Amino acid sequence: MTDDNPGTLYVVATPIGNLDDLTARAARVLGQVTRIAAEDTRHSGRLLAHLGLNKPMLSLHEHNEARRVDTLDSYLAAGEDIALISDAGTPLISDPGFVLVRELRARNRHIVPIPGPCALITALSGAGLPTDRFVFAGFLPAKPGARRQALEDWKKREETLVFYESPHRIVHTLEALQEQMAGRDVVLARELTKTFETFLHGTPASLLEQLTADPNQARGEFVVIVAGAPPVEQSEHQDISADALLEALLAEGVGVKQSAAIAARMLGGRKQVWYARLQAIKGEH
Structure with missing residues (x-):
């Protein structure tokens, strides 16, 4: 087979502890693929033995993932289907696989996620x-x-x-x-x-x-x-626009310099910026 009929990368979720949590679809895919890329081949070998499978495996972990891209891409180009699994749970979720999936997607390879356990x-x-x-x-x-x-x-x-x-x-x-x-x-x-x-x-x-x-x-x-932080209660002055506050200060006879200092303290930012904005507001009236 050639690159005209490429294979598929299956991103397969595996159990996080209880082997009964492996889905029927995941078991079927692991049985059908040509080879398996695993975070730790010895660890994943126990899962395959549990399923009665004997597949060619290669390691794919954080230290060699980038180097594995071309190798796995060549297998896909030759028409092989590959399963990507991690030690437990869903690959890429605090586990290897992101670099591989990103690069293979950039090369327009067919990638199919097989959902399942996730801690x-x-x-x-x-x-x-x-x-x-x-x-x-x-x-x-x-x-x-x-x-x-x-x-x-x-x-x-x-x-x-x-x-x-x-x-x-x-x-x-x-x-x-x-x-x-x-x-x-x-x-x-x-x-x-x-x-x-x-x-x-x-x-x-x-x-x-x-x-x-x-x-x-x-x-x-x-x-x-x-638990997340409690919502921040919005105080009344936060509902007032900056221009409304500045105009109110000027209307009450507060000087431009003092108004700029008040605006900087209440709304943040530099006094010089608020000073220029106040001058502009005064010029409009």
Whole structure:
């Protein structure tokens, strides 16, 4: 077969713990493709063995993904169908695959997603926090300073916040949440779909107490879900346009220089800019 009849890249979601969660469509595709690109071939080999499959595999992870593009493209050009899988869940969601999919789409290759398990969606569906709007932040930075800064950047967002965390950093992350978002509702979803699946709910401080009292609760992979910031109440002056405020100041006999200082304090910006704007308003009257 030639590039006149190219193959398809299937982006296949695999179980995040419970092998029964593999969809019938995903199992069928894995059985039909010519080869499989996997984040860790040894790990994914166990899934294929469970399915009774023996397929050619090649690794595709964050360190070699860019180098794999041409190789996989050549297989597609030869008419082979390929499945892309990660260690668990949906590829590209905090997992490798973005570079490959982006580059193959740029080359007009046929790409078909096969939906299925995803840890963040699974966690949201059982957490009991608002799901109408949420922001997924992937993994927080490993370094403490960068982690605190990331939470500082996110803490004013009104959407529910969702991110992944590893067992050896979960306590440090809760400590950072206590610094930045004390009092927020937080859910720790742990070991999803596995034997010891657990949802812990509380404030950062109370969750730290729970993990200290029972260190077993700090084991496993985590999805951390944090309630969004409360909506900012709009004060009355924020509903007034800048020009209306400036005209009101001038009408009350406030001098241009003083009005500019007031505008800068209330609305932000430089006094010189407001001064020029006030002069223009005066010239119109």
